[in-house]
Amino acid sequence: xxxHAHDHDHPPHLAHHFETSEQQMESGKLGMWVFLATEILxxxxxxCAYSVYxxxxxxxxxxxxxxxxTMWGAINTAVLLASSFTMAWGVRAAQLxxxxxxxxxxxxxxxxxxGFMVIKTIEYxxxxxxxxxxxxxxxxxxxxxxxxNPEGNYEALHYLDEKKAKKYGKDAHGDDHGDHAHGDxxxxxxxxxxxxxxxxxxxxxxxxxxxxxxAGLIPSLTEYKAAIPTGGEAxxxxxxxxxxxxxxxxxxxxxxxxxxDHNSTHIFFxxxxxxxxxxxxxxxxxxxxxxxxxxxxxxxxxxxxxxTPVDLVGLYWHxxxxxxxxxxxxxxxxx
Amino acid sequence: xxxxxxxAPGDVAAEKTPTEPPHGDNYITHGKGFLSWALTIDxxxxxxMYMVGVLAAFFIGxxxxxxxxxxxxxPGATLMFWANDDAALNSNWRLYNQxxxxxxxxxxxxxxxxxxxxxxxxxxxxxxxxxxxxxFPKLNLLSLYCWIGGSIFFTWILFGGVIGTLFGxxxxxxxxxxxxxxxxxxxxxxxTETNTGVLLGTIGVFILGFSSxxxxxxxxxxxxxxxxxxxxxxxxxxxxxxLYATAIIQIxxxxxxxxTVLLLMAEKVLGIGIFDPxxxxxxxxxxxxxxxxxxxxxxxxxxxxxxxxxxxxxxxxRKHIFGYKxxxxxxxxxxxxxxxxxxxxxxxxxxxxxxNSVFSLLTMSxxxxxxxxxxxxxxxxxxxxxxxxxPMLYALGFIWLFTIGGLxxxxxxxxxxxxHYHDTYFVVAHFHYVMVGSTLFAFLAGMNHWWPxxxxxxxxxKWARIGAIMTxxxxxxxxxxxxIAGSQGMPRRYADYDQQYFWYHLFSTLGSYVLTIGLFxxxxxxxxxxxxxxxxxxxxxxxxxxxxxxPSPPPHANFEDGVEPEGVDPYDYHGWDYDESIDGYVKKxxxxxxxxx
Ligand code: HEM
Ligand SMILES: [Cu+2]
Numbered sequence: 050x051x052x053h054a055h056d057h058d059h060p061p062h063l064a065h066h067f068e069t070s071e072q073q074m075e076s077g078k079l080g081m082w083v084f085l086a087t088e089i090l091x092x093x094x095x096x097c098a099y100s101v102y103x104x105x106x107x108x109x110x111x112x113x114x115x116x117x118x119t120m121w122g123a124i125n126t127a128v129l130l131a132s133s134f135t136m137a138w139g140v141r142a143a144q145l146x147x148x149x150x151x152x153x154x155x156x157x158x159x160x161x162x163x164g165f166m167v168i169k170t171i172e173y174x175x176x177x178x179x180x181x182x183x184x185x186x187x188x189x190x191x192x193x194x195x196x197x198n199p200e201g202n203y204e205a206l207h208y209l210d211e212k213k214a215k216k217y218g219k220d221a222h223g224d225d226h227g228d229h230a231h232g233d234x235x236x237x238x239x240x241x242x243x244x245x246x247x248x249x250x251x252x253x254x255x256x257x258x259x260x261x262x263x264a265g266l267i268p269s270l271t272e273y274k275a276a277i278p279t280g281g282e283a284x285x286x287x288x289x290x291x292x293x294x295x296x297x298x299x300x301x302x303x304x305x306x307x308x309x310d311h312n313s314t315h316i317f318f319x320x321x322x323x324x325x326x327x328x329x330x331x332x333x334x335x336x337x338x339x340x341x342x343x344x345x346x347x348x349x350x351x352x353x354x355x356x357t358p359v360d361l362v363g364l365y366w367h368x369x370x371x372x373x374x375x376x377x378x379x380x381x382x383x384x
Numbered sequence: 385x386x387x388x389x390x391x392a393p394g395d396v397a398a399e400k401t402p403t404e405p406p407h408g409d410n411y412i413t414h415g416k417g418f419l420s421w422a423l424t425i426d427x428x429x430x431x432x433m434y435m436v437g438v439l440a441a442f443f444i445g446x447x448x449x450x451x452x453x454x455x456x457x458x459p460g461a462t463l464m465f466w467a468n469d470d471a472a473l474n475s476n477w478r479l480y481n482q483x484x485x486x487x488x489x490x491x492x493x494x495x496x497x498x499x500x501x502x503x504x505x506x507x508x509x510x511x512x513x514x515x516x517x518x519x520f521p522k523l524n525l526l527s528l529y530c531w532i533g534g535s536i537f538f539t540w541i542l543f544g545g546v547i548g549t550l551f552g553x554x555x556x557x558x559x560x561x562x563x564x565x566x567x568x569x570x571x572x573x574x575x576t577e578t579n580t581g582v583l584l585g586t587i588g589v590f591i592l593g594f595s596s597x598x599x600x601x602x603x604x605x606x607x608x609x610x611x612x613x614x615x616x617x618x619x620x621x622x623x624x625x626x627l628y629a630t631a632i633i634q635i636x637x638x639x640x641x642x643x644t645v646l647l648l649m650a651e652k653v654l655g656i657g658i659f660d661p662x663x664x665x666x667x668x669x670x671x672x673x674x675x676x677x678x679x680x681x682x683x684x685x686x687x688x689x690x691x692x693x694x695x696x697x698x699x700x701x702r703k704h705i706f707g708y709k710x711x712x713x714x715x716x717x718x719x720x721x722x723x724x725x726x727x728x729x730x731x732x733x734x735x736x737x738x739x740n741s742v743f744s745l746l747t748m749s750x751x752x753x754x755x756x757x758x759x760x761x762x763x764x765x766x767x768x769x770x771x772x773x774x775p776m777l778y779a780l781g782f783i784w785l786f787t788i789g790g791l792x793x794x795x796x797x798x799x800x801x802x803x804h805y806h807d808t809y810f811v812v813a814h815f816h817y818v819m820v821g822s823t824l825f826a827f828l829a830g831m832n833h834w835w836p837x838x839x840x841x842x843x844x845x846k847w848a849r850i851g852a853i854m855t856x857x858x859x860x861x862x863x864x865x866x867x868i869a870g871s872q873g874m875p876r877r878y879a880d881y882d883q884q885y886f887w888y889h890l891f892s893t894l895g896s897y898v899l900t901i902g903l904f905x906x907x908x909x910x911x912x913x914x915x916x917x918x919x920x921x922x923x924x925x926x927x928x929x930x931x932x933x934x935p936s937p938p939p940h941a942n943f944e945d946g947v948e949p950e951g952v953d954p955y956d957y958h959g960w961d962y963d964e965s966i967d968g969y970v971k972k973x974x975x976x977x978x979x980x981x
Contacts, residue, residue, distance in 0.1 A: 312664035323647065
């Protein structure tokens with residue numbers, strides 16, 4: 050601000066209140082680390098919510114995570130890791146004063162962020178179009194045992210069956226995934242060995258559309274179950290020991306969840322959207338920051354004597370990456 | 385505003401003391417016009433602007449407090465005396481809910497959390513470190529603007545409801561907020577069901593939280609990186625230790641508040657149901673989240689106050705602080721303990737008995753570092769040359785009030801008694817003793833102590849003392865009796881009550897009027913000093929921390945050109961002599977400080 054305070058040999062990038070460039074750089078880094086700690090704690094709240102609900106409703110998480118696309122998730126993990134690598138390389142280039150490498154690396158990092166967001170958009174829109182969305186738009190949204198969105202529930206369950214069919218190359222009803230050895234015990238648990246063959250695919254997976262919904266009434270869970278041709282309430286009860294027995298090799302069907310868990314199925318998706326959404330916002334912010342230093346580096350603002358912004362944005366980007374490294378297994382790879 | 389005292393001609397000692405900045409220039413006169421303030425990155429100016437804003441918030445919260453107390457002066461409707469039919473009475477009660485929410489939320493988020501760090505901390509932290517500024521001056525300005533933006537927004541939200549209810553407007557246009565009636569805690573499920581402005585209010589809290597985080601980041605980096613030669617951690621003034629511990633809490637707790645209010649917003653707008661049992665969620669999880677921030681937040685409120693008192697007790701009894709290391713360490717201990725006791729707000733929430741007992745035990749252990757401080761203060765006072773000026777009066781008041789506030793926390797931490805006291809006026813009295821009695825008193829103590837440094841003017845000591853005594857008497861009259869009312873069962877957040885509590889409330893309300901008069905005396909004394917105060921010397925108290933080594937008010941760059949501040953023992957007062965001609969202290973010629981014990 051003032052001019053007379055600056056007559057000593059302060060380089061232009063050195064703020065008036067620092068003695069040396071190192072002091073300025075170290076301060077910036079420390080500040081960034083402290084700020085990153087706040088980010089971790091903010092996500093910490095979500096991780097905490099995740100843990101509470103997963104501990105309370107393990108089956109729900111097993112069931113619901115099947116909706117997520119492990120393939121896209123894995124690709125995105127790779128994309129982000131690669132972009133972290135190019136970012137680190139960029140920082141190194143800035144340190145060494147390699148301007149063109151810095152520009153290339155920052156551009157590649159930016160591209161990585163862009164790719165991540167594109168894939169995320171593909172994933173989100175796939176979910177959205179099948180009524181897996183936030184709040185009342187979620188197919189599993191029900192209040193006091195009343196399914197508020199039967200249409201969406203149908204859509205969502207059907208979506209899962211399609212996914213499974215694609216994955217296992219079998220018919221869509223999901224009771225009998227060929228290569229899974231537990232097929233028998235599972236069917237036995239339903240108390241009816243043959244219904245799978247006897248009834249149309251869609252209904253067997255518990256997706257009968259209750260007449261009540263067509264009449265404009267919102268069905269209660271019981272009514273809804275009753276409208277399912279086979280099993281009905283029998284599906285829902287007695288999901289105890291057996292279910293635990295086939296953990297790891299089999300994921301529960303919607304009807305195998307305990308009634309109280311039906312109520313919380315949509316919570317999984319809410320947590321999923323909150324976590325990945327907040328993370329996505331951070332990716333966008335990171336992309337903004339990278340664009341900023343990219344523009345600055347094209348203008349030649351950085352040198353081996355001054356590259357703090359590159360360093361700090363790099364730290365931020367690594368953190369965003371790190372958070373995803375936790376999100377991916379916690380959400381996509383549940384066993 | 386030229387405020388440089390003229391040293392008596394021929395007074396050699398005075399000439400050696402830095403009383404006159406080189407260009408006759410100080411941070412207040414350095415640069416004129418609106419923009420020189422609005423765009424400044426000078427931490428001192430930012431501190432002054434925070435002061436104006438935060439005091440305005442205190443004023444708003446105070447008006448609400450008086451309104452609340454006036455409503456409670458007698459059973460039935462008093463404030464809205466025209467409410468003579470049931471419908472009007474109903475809206476009267478709704479108004480009460482709005483009022484205590486505005487009061488609590490404004491006092492907590494806009495006043496007491498920023499008060500000491502953002503005003504006094506911004507003002508003196510870099511100078512105490514011998515630095516030219518905080519580590520990130522622009523971030524500091526951003527933090528101020530977050531505070532201003534968040535506060536304007538927040539107040540607008542809160543007041544819409546008060547105005548609407550007062551004038552009985554039923555259908556507000558959408559841009560006119562509906563106020564807030566959840567209390568400052570936003571507990572679910574009520575907060576997700578009420579149609580008042582929870583969404584906008586939480587946005588306000590979010591922005592204010594950002595301001596708090598930015599201050600914390602800045603202070604941590606500044607204290608780490610900008611200490612002068614010779615100032616190890618062991619020579620850091622205790623006020624800075626306290627601000628450091630506070631900053632750690634701000635960093636670690638505030639982001640949890642951010643995610644809590646984000647989830648609450650999502651709950652409210654999208655209906656995600658995480659906190660709603662009807663949707664498979666868990667309302668108690670909200671309380672865990674909220675108190676994981678808000679219990680540490682009470683230490684964000686009190687720790688800086690303890691830091692101020694550590695300075696003042698030592699300086700104004702002219703004696704080296706007793707137990708420096710213990711006081712410094714207890715700040716960190718309090719910060720740490722603060723994170724593991726939140727469950728004591730939830731003893732009646734249906735938390736498991738095991739959790740209850742663990743939280744109860746942990747809570748009581750916070751008493752240890754708190755007591756460490758109080759006993760060290762007493763030991764410092766012992767045999768000191770105590771000067772009963774206004775900062776010291778507040779400090780003594782603080783010790784008394786903090787002790788009461790702290791000790792009444794124990795029955796609230798004990799499970800069997802808390803079941804009885806929970807949500808009664810006992811709690812109201814307890815937290816006012818720690819928030820108002822302790823933090824507000826420490827704030828006033830610090831304001832009076834650093835006032836000469838901030839503005840280069842002395843206060844009128846006589847009126848400053850009268851103000852201090854009146855606030856002390858008024859405060860105790862208002863709140864002590866609430867312990868009794870509470871233990872008799874008077875519930876909190878009630879606009880009306882049984883005849884049996886009439887005398888308690890009457891007494892309390894009258895006390896609050898005395899308190900108000902006391903606070904106005906304080907305010908008028910400040911204003912008077914700005915206009916007519918005696919010029920302040922560089923070191924009116926004979927203190928030794930670095931901010932007293934530079935003129936009052938300090939120059940733009942904090943120290944005169946060419947002065948390289950070095951670390952000193954901030955509590956060694958032997959190097960200063962009183963000089964009558966300037967009514968302040970000057971450096972002793974050739975004094976060599978010896979290493980203190
Ligand atoms: C200056 C004199 C003050 C008076 C006379 C006063 C009075 C009151 C009253 C009557 C209530 C409502 C109690 C109830 O019905 O539950 C209240 C609540 C509260 N006050 Fe104060 N107050 C004062 C200052 C402060 C200050 C400085 C702070 C904060 C630092 C503060 C923080 C609170 C809080 C957090 C609540 C709880 C609000 C809630 O229940 O949501 N008060 N106060
Ligand atoms: Cu607490």
